[in-house]
Amino acid sequence: MSLLQLHGITKKFPQSKQFAVKDIHIAIEEGSIQAIVGENGSGKSTLLKLIAGLEHPDKGDIIFSGQTIVNGKTAVPANQREVGVIFEEYALFPQMTILDNVRQALHQETRNARQIAKDSLALAGLEDSFNTYPHQLSSGQRQRAALARALASRPKLLLLDDPFRSLDTRFKNEISEDIQDIVKSTGITAIIASHHAKDALSLADSIAILHKGLLQQVGTPIEIYKQPANAYVANFFGKRNEILATPTEDGFYAGFGFIPHLEAGNYTGKVKILFRSEDAKIKKNTEQPLSGVVSRILFYGDHQIVKLEDDEGKQLSIKAAPGRVFEKGARMFFTIDKYEIEEAF
Numbered sequence: 001m002s003l004l005q006l007h008g009i010t011k012k013f014p015q016s017k018q019f020a021v022k023d024i025h026i027a028i029e030e031g032s033i034q035a036i037v038g039e040n041g042s043g044k045s046t047l048l049k050l051i052a053g054l055e056h057p058d059k060g061d062i063i064f065s066g067q068t069i070v071n072g073k074t075a076v077p078a079n080q081r082e083v084g085v086i087f088e089e090y091a092l093f094p095q096m097t098i099l100d101n102v103r104q105a106l107h108q109e110t111r112n113a114r115q116i117a118k119d120s121l122a123l124a125g126l127e128d129s130f131n132t133y134p135h136q137l138s139s140g141q142r143q144r145a146a147l148a149r150a151l152a153s154r155p156k157l158l159l160l161d162d163p164f165r166s167l168d169t170r171f172k173n174e175i176s177e178d179i180q181d182i183v184k185s186t187g188i189t190a191i192i193a194s195h196h197a198k199d200a201l202s203l204a205d206s207i208a209i210l211h212k213g214l215l216q217q218v219g220t221p222i223e224i225y226k227q228p229a230n231a232y233v234a235n236f237f238g239k240r241n242e243i244l245a246t247p248t249e250d251g252f253y254a255g256f257g258f259i260p261h262l263e264a265g266n267y268t269g270k271v272k273i274l275f276r277s278e279d280a281k282i283k284k285n286t287e288q289p290l291s292g293v294v295s296r297i298l299f300y301g302d303h304q305i306v307k308l309e310d311d312e313g314k315q316l317s318i319k320a321a322p323g324r325v326f327e328k329g330a331r332m333f334f335t336i337d338k339y340e341i342e343e344a345f
């Protein structure tokens with residue numbers, strides 16, 4: 001069942017020429033983690049603010065937990081929506097301990113506020129730091145404290161705006177796993193905005209991609225990665241190789257050699273062959289119709305990327321196992337297991 005539905009949400013700021021978000025339709029399942037990803041300025045924060053009630057859309061409706069909370073000019077105020085937010089602008093108060101920071105987020109009349117704040121901090125993994133001040137915490141711990149503060153009032157929906165922004169990989173992975181655990185154990189629904197595509201792939205149940213305020217695709221991480229709706233989405237999750245090729249009856253000729261393809265004859269003009277570095281394989285067998293000369297080897301610990309060049313200096317990248325030894329200048333043979341074809345012009 002959907003907890004949240006956006007219907008045709010559109011917002012343009014008066015000072016701006018472009019729409020911040022335009023005609024957004026999306027339904028978010030209860031208890032799920034929805035990632036909203038996109039480059040800087042794509043409209044992620046605006047969308048979260050519209051959901052939180054911190055901005056009002058020019059057009060569109062929002063239905064939250066079965067109730068219409070935004071409809072034309074009318075809207076339920078932000079403080080009456082059961083939404084917890086983690087925005088960079090709402091940093092922790094530096095002069096308060098983190099326990100007081102979390103308590104302060106609760107209603108004054110809340111009974112057992114101290115205990116609730118402690119429970120929230122414990123849920124966010126900060127049971128040993130109640131009396132510390134924000135400056136005494138690491139950036140990862142501060143992010144946890146912000147999480148505890150947003151969770152304290154037990155919202156139905158948690159909005160996190162780029163929670164990994166200033167975290168290094170270790171903290172990022174830890175917090176990412178904790179957010180997953182917390183969401184799944186409390187039943188809270190979370191929407192996480194991030195400009196980092198890879199974080200979203202491992203964390204979210206569903207991913208929505210925004211580009212210049214327009215929704216490009218919504219789907220599971222596997223759908224988005226394996227069946228991108230367009231070239232923008234495909235490249236957002238890692239730039240694809242692009243080889244220019246000429247069709248013949250039974251395949252395509254490219255600078256790297258021949259790519260057999262039974263329906264190549266259906267194409268009249270030049271095409272682009274598009275594939276990810278993991279969809280090609282370097283072979284020991286030298287009787288492959290595709291080859292290139294190693295121009296660069298990039299080692300990443302758990303894998304390496306080998307760049308091959310054709311005779312005209314055009315490059316492509318192939319992912320290889322970390323233990324394999326490659327030599328710059330050597331000719332390597334390869335296959336492309338999965339690719340897309342696009343008309344070039």
Ligand SMILES: Nc1ncnc2c1ncn2[C@@H]1O[C@H](COP(=O)(O)OP(=O)(O)OP(=O)(O)O)[C@@H](O)[C@H]1O
Pocket residue numbers: 013014015016018019020038039040041042043044045046047195
């Ligand atoms: N208060 C505002 N006044 C005017 N323009 C704004 C305002 N807030 C956002 N914008 C504009 O709306 C567009 C979307 O901005 P938004 O902050 O939502 O993007 P974002 O994807 O969250 O970017 P980032 O990753 O940099 O935070 C941008 O062009 C931005 O300049």
